[in-house]
Amino acid sequence: MKNKYKKWFPYFLLTPALLYYVLFWIRPVLRAFFESMTDYDGSFSLMFFSKVINESMFTAALRNSLLFALISVMLQFTVAFMMALLLNKKFKGSNLLLFVALIPMAVPPAAVAILWKTGFSTFGWINNLLITLNLIKEPILWMTAKGYNALLFLILIDTWTVLPSVMIILLAGLQNLNKEYEEAGLIFGASRFQIIKDIIMPILKPTIITAVILRMIAAMQVWMISVMMFGYGRVPFLVERIAYYTDMVPMLKESYKMSLTYSVVVTTIVMISVMIYLRVNKKKEKEVRI
Amino acid sequence: MKKLLATILILSLVLTMAVGCTSDKVEETKSLKVTSGLWSRPEEQQFIREEILPGFEEEFNVKVELEVIDNIEKVMEAQKASDEWTTDVVMTHSGTMPLYIANEYVQPLDSVKDSLDITFMDAFESATTQDGKTYYLPISADVYLLIANQKALPYLPDGADVTKLTWEEYKDWAINIADAEGAKVSFPLMPIKASQYQVGGIGLSYGSEFPMINSPGMLSAWELLGEMVKNNAILETSFNYDNPVEQMKSEEAWLTFYHMVPVGDIYSSAPAKYVVAAAPAGPNGNGSIAGAWGVGITAGTNNKDVAEEFIKYLARPEVLYEVAAGTGGFIPPVNEVIAQLGEEPKDIIMKKGLDTLENGVVSGVPASEYTDWGAVKSVFDTVFQEMWDNDGELAKDFLDAQQKELEKLEK
Incomplete structure (x- = not known):
């Protein structure tokens, strides 16, 4: 009898977490799928997917979201990895540098947008700095950027914000790395680049996968910086469309279902992206083993 | 030392408990929840919280x-549907x-209105009754005003x-300035904000x-705006701003026609630097969108007495004036306040706002006649963007199509 209770005890402990997931995660997710696949009367229909795809901003939102995720993740991973490698070398002032590098992580997205919007305004601190340094004579109208320029602008701002979070994950992985592997590489005559490529990166792979997946998901969800810098619809993103239907035109008949359909589209894209990434990684792993 | 500290701590605790137990019956503090669409700017909220509510x-x-x-x-829809009214006063x-x-x-609110010794402007009678x-x-009304930097005056036609x-x-003034100094008109066009007004x-x-x-x-x-573009x-x-304050204060812009509260903010920052005027006129007069903000009591409030006292407090002339002035310069829609x-x-x-409101061609914001006012704003944004992209030109067909979009949004 006692053993029977013992067997169920772990499940009992897990019950609150499971209940939480069922109530606040599974239920809303299922609801979103249901609402996106039904018409106003509740009958099965893909009309809202059709509406989303045919919406004038959808193509731009999809393109911007994918490009943003792709470029920002690559850029952020590369820079964060380099910074993590640097900070992993203990040198005088490395702790201070780590502290300074982590500051952007503490700034919320709304404040980030305000900080950069103030900076990039016509008489903002960036133009003032460039004029003071005699690099420009007339203020540059940064905020009038459009299309890909505006997207690049947002990628740079996002990179400034999230770089520390990627770096800290990679740095944690590096600090757990056994130094003997690197030393062995050096003894056998490997160059610094070879050590990074053939020793450090393969060992860090689980950490890198975690960092990249987290970043991919977050990058697909970007919207607030764009809205605060440029307003709704000027540099559209998929999640920005959700916010648009929820906050800006909430009383339209289709708003609720459109926002949920966009949510389902985003979720599907994120899941497919992550699966492709994991599959490619697995394939590469197999090739290395062969 | 440790014993001494422990003794002091214990004595403090005992003393606190004793004070707590001996105090007379503590008067219960009631609470009142006010849900407002007014005072959206953080500085307005801070002013209301620090200067108005404590009284x-x-x-x-x-x-x-x-x-x-x-x-x-x-929020109201949810509270009514659930019959769980958490809001007492709504603005x-x-x-x-x-x-x-x-x-x-x-x-x-007739009993509250009848008990007040003030008279409200007639302009908003139809909306409030x-x-x-x-x-x-x-409790406040607003219109659109013109504000110009003194530096712009030499370029007046x-x-x-x-x-x-x-x-x-x-328009000619703006073009004169542009010819000599470059673009200097602020026309805030942040999407779904105020272009339509x-x-x-x-x-x-x-x-x-x-x-x-x-x-x-x-x-x-x-056509007039197209000429300016x-x-x-x-x-x-x-396109990056939802109000002209930053552009005007930094002198990036010298001229704008905008909502009187940001205009008041600009003007108050350096009155000698600016000139304020009523909205410019066309053949039919000085046109401006006018709005008012009103305070009401929710249908299901459990604090009706307190809510009524709150409204009476807000309607005191000195409080109304303080609210109007402290939040940037709304028009207090009470004749006794206006007189002072x-x-x-x-x-x-x-006063400039009042002049426009009383003598201009004003229209309210008929948001309730449309399914979604944000979508109405979006139509105007689309037209303006089209005009901007086409160097000020707008085809009649395009405008007709957008008019149809607007009509689709009517209830």
């Missing part, structure tokens, strides 16, 4: 929770008042008077109704 809280021993949100309709724009009254989110019953008391400007003169005001001056896209009056308004008179950075306006910068803004 009421102290006098009536009530703790006021002020919640400022955009979509109050949703809404005149454009949505009919909707709140029709949906029974608010209850009649229905079937002879008063549901809202207006010959014979033009900044205080009696026509839209044609405004700015262009709508011009349309009213030319005889249009609001909101319209392709009426003859609006065609004149678009074509001549590079409007700052392109206007002086020559302070905020008073000047209120």
Whole structure:
């Protein structure tokens, strides 16, 4: 009898977490799928997917979201990895540098947008700095950027914000790395680049996968910086469309279902992206083993 | 040392408990929840929280929770549907008042109104009352005003008077400045914010109704703006702003026609640097969109007595003036307050606003006649973007199509 209770005890402990997931995660997710696949009367229909795809901003939102995720993740991973490698070398002032590098992580997205919007305004601190340094004579109208320029602008701002979070994950992985592997590489005559490529990166792979997946998901969800810098619809993103239907035109008949359909589209894209990434990684792993 | 510290700690605890137990019956503090769409700017909220609410809280021993949100309709809808009323007092724009009254989110306020020794301006009577019953008391009104940096004055067209400007003169003025100094007009165009109110005001001056896209009056308004766009008179950075404050204060812009509260903010920052005037005029007069914010009591409040006292407190002339002046220069829609306006910068803004409200061609915001006012705003943004992308040109067919989009949104 006692053993029977013992067997169920772990499940009992897990019950609150499971209940939480069922109530606040599974239920809303299922609801979103249901609402996106039904018409106003509740009958099965893909009309809202059709509406989303045919919406004038959808193509731009999809393109911007994918490009943003792709470029920002690559850029952020590369820079964060380099910074993590640097900070992993203990040198005088490395702790201070780590502290300074982590500051952007503490700034919320709304404040980030305000900080950069103030900076990039016509008489903002960036133009003032460039004029003071005699690099420009007339203020540059940064905020009038459009299309890909505006997207690049947002990628740079996002990179400034999230770089520390990627770096800290990679740095944690590096600090757990056994130094003997690197030393062995050096003894056998490997160059610094070879050590990074053939020793450090393969060992860090689980950490890198975690960092990249987290970043991919977050990058697909970007919207607030764009809205605060440029307003709704000027540099559209998929999640920005959700916010648009929820906050800006909430009383339209289709708003609720459109926002949920966009949510389902985003979720599907994120899941497919992550699966492709994991599959490619697995394939590469197999090739290395062969 | 440790023993001494422990003894002091124990004594403090005992003393605290003793004080707690010996105190007389503690008077219970009531609470009042105010949900408002008014005072959306953080500085306005800070002013209300720090300068206005404490007076009421102290006098009536009530703790006021002020919640400022955009979509109050949703909150009211949810509270009514669940019959769980957490909001006691609601502050809404005149454009949505009919909707709140029709949906029974608010209850009649006639007893409160009758007990007050003040008279409200007639302008908002139709929005605040229905079937002879008063549901809202207006506490602030607003219109659009013109503000110019003194540096812009030398470029005024010959014979033009900044205080009696026509839209044609405004356009020529903006182009004169652009020719000499570059674009200096702020026309905030952040999407789904205020483009329709700015262009709508011009349309009213030319005889249009609001909101319209392709009426003859609006065609004149678009043409006028198109001229300004074509001549590079409007700052392109206007697309990044929802108000002209930063552009005007930094002197990136010298000229704008905008809502009187940001105009009041600009003017009060350096009154000697700016000149303020009523909205420019067209053939039909000085056009401006006008709105009012009213305060009402929710239908299901459990704190009706406190809510009534709160409204009476807000309606005191000295409080109304303080609220109007402290939040940037709204028009206090009470005749007794208007009579006492002086020559302070905020008073000047209120007087100019009043002048436009009483003598201009004004239109309210008929938000309740449309399924979604944000979508209406979006239509105007689309038209303006098209005009900008086409160097000030707009095809009549395009305007007709956008008018149809607007009509689709009518209830």
